[in-house]
Amino acid sequence: MNLKQLSQMLQLSQTTVSRALNGYPEVNEDTRRRVADAAKRHGYRPNPSARRLATGKTGMIGYVMPTGATVDIDPHFVEFLSGLGDFARSHELDLVLSPTAADEEETTYRRIVANKQVDAVYVSSPCPADKRLTLLDQLHIPYIVHGRSEGLDFAYPFLDIDNEGAFHEAARLLIQLGHNRIALVNGEDWKTFAIHRERGVRKALNAGGLALPDHRLISNAMTDENGYRATRRLFEQDDKPTAIICSSLFMTLGVMRALRDLNLAVPADVSVIAHDDVFPWLKPENFSVPLTTTRSSIRAAGARVAERLVARLSELEDGARGEVWPVDLVVRGSIAGAPPGA
Structure with a gap:
């Protein structure tokens, strides 16, 4: 079925059908839904080249x-x-991935925008004063940031979780259980999410009259091996932690392995809280001791970023709106009161 046949069947003009399928805001929602349902039911697919000529859009989202x-x-x-x-x-x-050397990101962004390869882009793992956001703001291409930056002199659209609040609540719970030697095994300290998580832990400790000394804070890429090495380092200290907050389930695999090698029991000797991005193949309840977690679905975040990009392309969203999701604290068997005498 072509566009003309679809429009005749629906008794709508070809222009209206085309605009409904391409998300133009002047088409009301009932008409848009009616056209979309009919197109799906009859197997209509717009010709990509024709759609690009008619709308100036590629139908593609980019990621560098x-x-x-x-x-x-x-x-x-x-x-x-x-x-x-x-x-x-x-x-x-469609999603277009543009591989680039880490020191050539700016050149790649400029190229895909100049060549009109994509309609919009998304940015991940932002850092403070992120130069990518300054560039995209200058290039005037629709974009969304997954995460947040700090220290910029303009607002930008983003989706983030409340990393600071989540880790504040995790640390506060451990303090309520009597722990006063709490360690943080964090992500790389140049990324904003890790900065916010450290900030949340410090605020909770400060409110309880406690501190997070340098030797109980370890920041690195969030891998199993780095979690293992971090835990071995923590227990080389004289004032060993009685609780560990970990920024990733993948790091926590290494944390738990190291504790087992050190003959330390969870939670009798050490309490553990991890951040869980909700992976179908790695569930906190399936660890040897079910893990207490701060929990938020990263898959749902991906869907929401796409939804907002579509809205921006359809002119249903504009401006620089930030969106911060709350994070659940799910208590399981990996935490207990501080060991006697700790």
Whole structure:
């Protein structure tokens, strides 16, 4: 079925049908839904070249992906991409990955915008005063940031979780259980999410008259091996922690392995709280001791970023709105009161 046949069947003009399928805001929601349902039912697919000529849009969302020997593909990214891809597919959008060397990101952004390769982009793992956001603001391409930056002199659209609040509540719960030697095994300290998580832990400790000394804060890429090494370092100290807050389930795999090698029991000797991005293949309740977690779905975040990008392309959203999701604290068997005499 072509556009003309679809419009005749619906008794609508070809212009109205085309605008409904391409998300133009002047088409009311009932008409948009009626056209979309009919197109799906009869197998209508717009010709990509014709749609680009008619609308000036490619139907593609872009992501500039740093690659190279020093860059690991993060499982968090894969799960996020699954959520984004599911939503994009349902709205007939494609995702374009543009690999680039870490020091050539700016050149790659300029190229894909100049060549009109994509309609919009999303940015992940922002850092303070992130130069990518300054560039995208200057290039005037629709974008959404997954996470937040700090220290910029302009507002920008973003979706983030309340990292500071989540880790504040985790630390506060441990303090209520009598722990006064709490360690934080965090992500890389140049990323804003890790800064916010450290800030949340420090605020809770300060409110309880406690501190987070340098030797009980370890920041690194969130891998199993780094979690293991961090835990071994923590227990080389004289004032060993009685509780660990960990920024990732993947790091927590290493944390639990190290504690087992040190013959330390969870939670009798050490309490553990981890952050859980909700992975279908790695569940906190399936650890040897079910893990207490701060919990938020990264797949749902991916879908929401795609939804907001579609809204921006359809002119249903504009401006620089920030969106911060609350984080659940799910208590399981990995925490208990501080050991006697600790």
